[in-house]
Amino acid sequence: MCARGEWPPLMVTYDPKEGFVVEADGHIKDMTLIAEYTGDVDYMRNRLNDDSDNLMVLLFPHDASKELVICPDKRGNIARFISGINNHTLEGRKKQNLRCVRYNINGQSRVLLVAIRDIAKGERLYYDYNAYHKEYPTQHFV
Numbered sequence: 386m387c388a389r390g391e392w393p394p395l396m397v398t399y400d401p402k403e404g405f406v407v408e409a410d411g412h413i414k415d416m417t418l419i420a421e422y423t424g425d426v427d428y429m430r431n432r433l434n435d436d437s438d439n440l441m442v443l444l445f446p447h448d449a450s451k452e453l454v455i456c457p458d459k460r461g462n463i464a465r466f467i468s469g470i471n472n473h474t475l476e477g478r479k480k481q482n483l484r485c486v487r488y489n490i491n492g493q494s495r496v497l498l499v500a501i502r503d504i505a506k507g508e509r510l511y512y513d514y515n516a517y518h519k520e521y522p523t524q525h526f527v
């Protein structure tokens with residue numbers, strides 16, 4: 386965990402296969418809050434023709450027409466660059482070192498990425514893009 390007012394050591398780099406990626410720029414302890422997934426919030430129905438690969442589901446209401454997504458294309462943060470695991474292979478699933486969780490903060494739903502184990506300096510950060518839905522195609526992921 387980080388002390389109040391501190392933030393985890395992160396670095397954005399470029400990988401020829403994954404594009405922009407995020408790596409630990411120092412040791413990160415289990416349970417550390419890595420980042421909130423931020424961006425503009427919109428109804429999913431307004432983004433159905435959006436070719437962005439960065440949309441994050443914020444709310445899953447019973448009425449699907451009210452589903453909300455976070456869209457980091459115009460306003461976002463480092464969270465949008467974090468890689469996803471390949472859900473289809475054991476090797477892919479072993480790479481996961483973050484979990485994506487939803488918290489109620491002062492009555493608002495927020496998406497947070499949290500370390501699920503100690504992460505060594507230089508390790509790339511990965512979470513499961515399909516933790517809640519099974520819609521994100523990851524068969525081709527490294």
Ligand SMILES: C[S@@+](CC[C@H](N)C(=O)[O-])C[C@H]1O[C@@H](n2cnc3c(N)ncnc32)[C@H](O)[C@@H]1O
Nearest residue numbers: 402403404405438439465466467468469526527
């Ligand atoms: C949320 S974005 C992550 C940031 C992205 N790498 C970029 O440069 O903007 C998701 C996209 O990153 C790439 N990506 C993420 N994880 C990957 C992986 N394990 N293997 C290959 N590509 C990956 C895919 O192109 C995917 O559609």
